[in-house]
Amino acid sequence: MSHALIQIRNLSKRFHTPSGTVHAVDDVSFDIPRGSITGLVGESGSGKTTLGRTLLRLVEPSGGQIRFDGTDITSLPNAKMRDMRRRMQIIFQDPMSSLNPRLKVGDLIAEGLRAYGIGNRAERRDRVAALLDEVGLSADHMDRYPHAFSGGQRQRIGIARALALEPEFIVADESVSALDVSIQAQVLNLLLDLREKRNLTMLFIAHDLSVVNYLCDQVAVLYLGRLMEIGPAGAIHKTPAHPYTRALNSAIPLPDPRAARDRTPLQGDIPSQLNPPSGCVFRTRCPHAAPICAAGSPGAHPVGPDHQSYCKRTEKLYGHDVAAAHT
Amino acid sequence: MAAASTAMAPPSFRNLLFQRPAAVVALVVFVLIVAACFLLPMLGLTEIGGMSVRKRLTPPGAEYWLGADAFGRDVLGRLLVAGQTSLGIGLGVAVISSAVGILIGLVAGFFRRLDTPLSRVIDAMMAFPDILLALSLVAIFGGTMMNVILALSVVYAPRIARIVRASTLVIRELPYVEAARALGTRTPTIMVTHVLRNIMSPILVQATFIFAYAMLAEAGLSFLGVGVDPRTPTWGIMVNEGRQYIDTAFFLILFPGAAIALSVLSLQIVGDGLRDALDPRLAKET
Structure with a gap:
């Protein structure tokens, strides 16, 4: 199998604040x-947005590597990064x-095309019309301003704009x-359709x-900037192997309020990122925390x-659960 | 709050402006002043006339509507020609100080490393009393119309720069700027299409006020004798000349003084109206 499109290795982002x-x-x-x-899931403040931004180098990483299609983009000079x-x-x-x-919708969507000097004015208009059509809007919408649209329509405009440059990889940051x-x-x-059509x-x-x-x-589960668990969506859903993932799963509302379920609601707040717990950062809220959790990550x-x-x-x-699932 | 207001629909400010009758009246007054100053002398409807000892200090009447000055020249004709210079200086200062202020403000707001040095310079310049700074600059470089415009632009550019810097700092962090960067848009383009376009209204409002301040400052400089060359009439110079005859021919300072007051006042009211119209947070309850 060829290598993964994105390989993230020991990625860190630190922000220096006065405190x-x-x-x-x-x-x-x-x-x-x-x-x-x-x-990529996690509570507010878990660093998921920062991680997404870092992958595009909208935020510069402080350490580690990101390889995009085999190229290490963390060390690319700005001009190469722009390509x-x-x-x-x-x-x-x-x-x-x-x-x-x-800006009018047409100009918004064509921004990337203009930035890279793709096509002339007429060609860009055609391209924008095709993109609008692809995301379920109409070409007549090109000359209107974004305030004339509903939230869902505006999100479609945002999607069309992201697709204009025909990217291979898209970060959707809480897009719905x-x-x-x-x-x-x-x-x-719409996102699923586009993935299918464009192999995104x-x-x-x-x-x-x-x-x-x-x-x-x-699915990757993030907590306080650290990875807690990663695995195929089905496994994360059915046989989560981390107490944090279990707690998140038990917080999903079910359609049947009488359904029996084991609830393990989390106590307390997410700890301060300025002063994270030693060892496993989740141990302060973990129902199964033991002394060994405090020593070493x-x-x-x-x-x-x-x-x-x-x-x-x-x-x-969870050994028995997971084992049972695989047999 | 700031994010919400910048994300607002572009206001159809013609409607908003015309809901404010005072601003419309002021705009009409100002346009009439400008039109009178530039059109009437050009059409030959007024003339300054030669000097005439016999006619000196004639009070306003049928021959000279606004009287004649100490040299027997028509005050009305001079007033209009002087208005061209006064208004020209006001406009010149508004345009040049806006251009310079926008440039400094955008750079200070966009490039963090330049922010502190630029902001300190702006603070230092704003700490000088306006008229004193302009006065020294004109005294150093000489009293031509261009030098007066440049000196006053130096005085007022920091006001624009400050507003632009503050707005840039807010807009720079908005998602659409980040989106532009992700789309490969280069920084100068981002500064113009995404930042500048969204802060044009506060700049326009401030430029209107600067237009008015600059006319006042020019009158002050001319009155103090450090304005433009006294052979070029401006309203300030006319007030200065009339000062000597204040007890015998009061009208000599009355009319240029009224011209200054009327144009500055109307501009200020237009500026207020624009600010209210463009900033929905200040919108009056109707």
């Missing part, structure tokens, strides 16, 4: 296979503030969180595990095919 250093992303490594949708940028794009959370209110549930489903299906690779950042389960092939523990848990006690806690 100390924040480790927004700390020593994260995983692969995003070509043509797959990888979900790479065409191949990767981002769709934002807020469909209003991510569109310049003073700001939308109504019914609109969410439409936009999610996506990193889908979300805090909602049910959306991620619907959409993704692989938990390495990757393989629990299944392409499935790793960053919990020292994973074998003891």
Whole structure:
């Protein structure tokens, strides 16, 4: 098998603030296979947005490596990086503030084409019309301003803009969180269609595990900037091998309120990133924390095919569950 | 808050402006002043006339509507020609200080490393009293119209720069700027299409005020005798000349003084109206 499109190795991002250093992303490594949708989940402040930005070098990483299609992009000079940028794009959370209110929709979508000097005016207009059509809007919308559109339509404009340069990789940063549930489903299906048609690779950042389960092939769980668990979406959903993933899963609302389920709600707040707990950063809120969790960071523990848990006690806690699932 | 307002629909500010009758009246007054100053002398409807000892200090009447000055010249004709210089200086200062201020403000707001040095220079310049700084600059470089414009632009550019810098700092962090960077748009293009376009309204409002301040400052400089060459009439120079005859021919300072007051006042009201129209947060309840 050829290498994954994106390979992340020991990636870190530190922010220096007056009150100390924040480790927004700390020593994260995983692969995003070509043509797959990888979900990145975590609470607010878990560093998932920073990680997504870092992959496009919209935020400069402090350490580690990102390889895009085999090329290490962390050390690329800006001019070379600009050539790479065409191949990767981002769709934002807020469909209003991510569109310049003073530009017409046609100019918004054509921005990337203009930046790279692709086509002349007429060709760009044709291209924009085709893109609008592809995301379910009409070519007549080109000469209107973004405020004339609903949230879902604006998100479609954002998607069309990201697709204009025909990228291979898209980071969707909470791209449906700001939308109504019914609109969410439409936009999610649009993303799935586009993935199919254009063979896109996506990193889908979300805090909602049910959306991620619907959409993704692989799921990575982030907590306080550290990876907690990564694995195939099915395994993460059915046999999660990390106490944090279990807690997140148990927070998904079910359609049947009487359904029996084991709930392990998390106590307390996410700790300060200025002063994260020693050892496993989750131990202060973990229902299964033991003395060994405080000593040294938990390495990757393989629990299944392409499935790793960053919990020292994973074998003891979930070994039988996971084993049962594989037999 | 700031993010919300910049994300707002571009206001159709013609509608908003015309909901404010005071601003419209002020705009009409100002346009009339400009038109009178530039059109009437050009059409030959007024003339300054030669000097005439017999007619000196004639009070306003049928022959000279606004009277004649100490040399027997028509005050009305001079007033209009002087207005061309005064208005020209105001406009020149508004345009040049805006251009310079936009450039400095965008650079200070966009490039963090340059922000501190530029901001300190701006602060230092704003700490000088306006008229004193302009006065020294004109005294050093000489009193030509261009030097007065440049000196006053140096005085007022920091005001624009400050506004531009503050707005740039807000807009720079908005997702659409990040999107532009992800799309490969180069920094100068981002600064113009994404930042400048979204802060044109506060700049326009401030430029209107600077137009008015500059006319006042020019009058002050001329009155103090360090403005443009006294052979070029401006309203300030006319007030200065009339000062000597204040007890015998009051009208000599009345009319140029009124011209200054009327144009500055109307510009300020237009500026206020523009600010209200362009900033929905200040919108009046109707």
